[in-house]
Amino acid sequence: MTDLIYTISVPFKRKGKDSLKESEFVLALSFDLNWFTPEQAKKVVLEAEKAGLIKREGDIIRPAFDLSSVEPPQGFKPGVLDEEERSIFDRIIERITAETGMDKRKVIALINKKQDELSKLVEIEVSAILIALEHGVALDNLIDEEYKALVNP
Secondary structure: OOHHHHHHHHHHHHHOOOOEEHHHHHHHHHHHOOOOOHHHHHHHHHHHHHOOOEEEEOOEEEEOOOHHHOOOOOOOOOOOOOHHHOOHHHHHHHHHHHHHOOOHHHHHHHHHHHHHHOOOOOOHHHHHHHHHHHOOOOOHHHHHHHHHHHHOO
16 A cells, blocks of 8 residues: 555544545645645645546545555555656556555566566556556556657657
């Protein structure tokens, strides 16, 4: 599991709800937990939405993963959550773990196995995308981003 998944899960778990108003979520991250400024908390919401970790229905947000499968470590505090600083590969793994509930090590093992099956003829990110698709994980925005990275190295 990653910091972003843990960060998203904590406000829902603390409030005992599976949906929150965006403003309620932002207040939880900024004032209740004192992890971010309100502006930073809004960026976390946008980043989580981009990563496919939350679903938005108007002003209501819901986790796009099973909350009961996520247990943040005792004393958890989020680290850097800047989308641009995380690799496409990391974001694909994060999406797969969030949507399937699989352990990160298992996901990486599946990706490595796919790399071997393809005789390492494709980039590791492509193998990760294939594993995601095999498990029904939608990656439209990340597929486009990887395609651009492959075409314009």
